[in-house]
Amino acid sequence: MQPHTQQFPKLAAQALANPQVQAALAGLKTGFDQARQHAIGEITPEDWEHLRDRAREIKRHTLEHLDSYLALLAENVRRNGGSVHFAKDAQEATATVLEIAHRNGVKLVVKGKSMVSEEMALNRVLESAGVETVETDLGEYIIQLAGETPFHIVAPAIHKSKEEVAALFQRKLGALERADIPSLTRTARETLRQKFLQADMGISGVNFAVAETGTVCIVTNEGNGRMSTSLPRIHVAVMGMEKVVPALEDLGVFYRLLPRAATGQRATSYFTLVSGPRRAADEDGPEQFHLVILDNGRGRLLADPDLREALYCIRCAACLNICPVYRKVGGHAYGWVYPGPIGAVVTPVMVGLPKARDLPFASTLCGACRDVCPLKIDIPRMLLTLRHRVAEGPPAQRKASWYEGLGFRLWGRVMASEQAMARARRVALFVQRPFARGGHIRRLHLPPLSRWTRKRDLPALPERSFHEIWEKDLRTSPPVVPLSQRARGTGE
Numbered sequence: 311m312q313p314h315t316q317q318f319p320k321l322a323a324q325a326l327a328n329p330q331v332q333a334a335l336a337g338l339k340t341g342f343d344q345a346r347q348h349a350i351g352e353i354t355p356e357d358w359e360h361l362r363d364r365a366r367e368i369k370r371h372t373l374e375h376l377d378s379y380l381a382l383l384a385e386n387v388r389r390n391g392g393s394v395h396f397a398k399d400a401q402e403a404t405a406t407v408l409e410i411a412h413r414n415g416v417k418l419v420v421k422g423k424s425m426v427s428e429e430m431a432l433n434r435v436l437e438s439a440g441v442e443t444v445e446t447d448l449g450e451y452i453i454q455l456a457g458e459t460p461f462h463i464v465a466p467a468i469h470k471s472k473e474e475v476a477a478l479f480q481r482k483l484g485a486l487e488r489a490d491i492p493s494l495t496r497t498a499r500e501t502l503r504q505k506f507l508q509a510d511m512g513i514s515g516v517n518f519a520v521a522e523t524g525t526v527c528i529v530t531n532e533g534n535g536r537m538s539t540s541l542p543r544i545h546v547a548v549m550g551m552e553k554v555v556p557a558l559e560d561l562g563v564f565y566r567l568l569p570r571a572a573t574g575q576r577a578t579s580y581f582t583l584v585s586g587p588r589r590a591a592d593e594d595g596p597e598q599f600h601l602v603i604l605d606n607g608r609g610r611l612l613a614d615p616d617l618r619e620a621l622y623c624i625r626c627a628a629c630l631n632i633c634p635v636y637r638k639v640g641g642h643a644y645g646w647v648y649p650g651p652i653g654a655v656v657t658p659v660m661v662g663l664p665k666a667r668d669l670p671f672a673s674t675l676c677g678a679c680r681d682v683c684p685l686k687i688d689i690p691r692m693l694l695t696l697r698h699r700v701a702e703g704p705p706a707q708r709k710a711s712w713y714e715g716l717g718f719r720l721w722g723r724v725m726a727s728e729q730a731m732a733r734a735r736r737v738a739l740f741v742q743r744p745f746a747r748g749g750h751i752r753r754l755h756l757p758p759l760s761r762w763t764r765k766r767d768l769p770a771l772p773e774r775s776f777h778e779i780w781e782k783d784l785r786t787s788p789p790v791v792p793l794s795q796r797a798r799g800t801g802e
């Protein structure tokens with residue numbers, strides 16, 4: 311997928327002006343986040359904290375020995391009769407999938423939900439090579455028919471109303487325009503059922519991959535993951551290399567965290583474990599199983615001690631649902647596959663900081679993302695690290711304009727001198743007089759401050775400074791002698 315990350319300010323402004331997007335986003339807090347809190351409330355805080363700490367420890371350990379665990383995973387997948395393909399970037403991964411499709415004369419692919427396949431722009435590549443590719447997760451299917459990208463990691467079509475979906479189904483599928491959810495679901499199910507039966511290849515994502523057994527684990531609610539992986543004669547699973555966990559018992563930890571944090575469920579409707587292609591005694595299952603393991607910038611995250619923690623993410627989207635910025639601008643504003651707070655960390659590393667320099671600033675740093683994250687990922691710390699890199703980077707990468715730089719240099723000089731500060735205050739008081747009303751400047755037509763006041767009120771400078779109030783009204787003890795005028799002591 312081509313990043314549009316440089317357009318964040320423009321796309322965010324469009325989302326803010328779109329009432330339907332705002333209505334959909336308003337439901338995130340009452341929907342997903344309340345369900346999350348309720349599901350977590352069912353277990354004791356001690357148990358929840360224990361699970362979070364245990365999951366962090368598993369991730370820390372696995373990433374420290376990632377090469378060994380990936381090698382073990384590959385060895386066991388091959389032992390189970392599957393094939394493993396390592397890909398350094400999205401192009402290599404897509405070429406691998408395309409080659410498997412061509413080699414096997416594949417005409418139709420059904421796909422389960424996979425954010426990694428979005429990174430690869432897999433649908434577009436397969437379609438342009440003449441392979442019909444159909445998303446089978448309902449939200450993803452809607453998005454595919456609409457020609458859009460996912461709006462949310464867990465609920466890709468959350469920004470669409472049921473009326474919009476009904477009109478889309480009528481336009482694209484010739485369905486009756488009925489906007490009740492059971493009818494819409496039935497239409498999608500009837501269409502997709504035929505595709506499942508005709509498909510030659512199923513492509514799925516991977517939530518976790520168990521090194522010791524060579525098993526991939528897929529967590530879904532619609533059953534489409536299970537049908538995509540078992541009905542077609544070829545199953546291709548695509549995963550980011552950080553999805554490996556050492557042992558089967560580790561799944562117990564992550565599976566108690568993921569549904570609760572993502573959708574507020576104790577358990578999802580389906581929990582599918584795939585250990586290779588069908589065996590002689592199996593009733594069904596694919597004849598071939600391929601596992602594509604993708605780097606695509608994850609190696610850079612791994613090598614970066616300040617940002618490595620981002621690889622702990624299990625894509626539950628709890629940080630999106632709580633983030634005050636995501637809840638106003640939505641997923642498309644971020645311009646690439648991963649939106650929200652975690653997207654603002656991983657996207658700059660994966661697509662390059664110069665292309666995504668606005669994203670680390672798309673945060674109030676309130677810390678809510680860290681608090682809700684089941685892995686306790688310190689997203690605000692990493693956002694600050696990236697902001698620092700933007701500020702310290704080459705001029706083309708810096709976010710501040712020349713006048714901001716000049717402004718801050720002047721500000722530094724003024725702040726360093728009491729007389730300069732007093733003079734600057736008098737000038738500012740005079741300049742603000744025509745604009746200040748009731749203690750606030752509501753609109754300033756003076757660039758660059760006009761951008762600030764377009765969406766916010768700027769507090770006006772008070773007529774009396776704290777220094778003056780202190781000197782005239784509050785101070786009871788002898789005047790404080792400025793440090794520079796005090797006699798130098800002996801160092802004792």
Ligand code: SF4
Binds near residue numbers: 624628679685
């Ligand atoms: S950073 Fe944490 S809260 Fe956000 S998606 Fe990843 S695991 Fe979930």
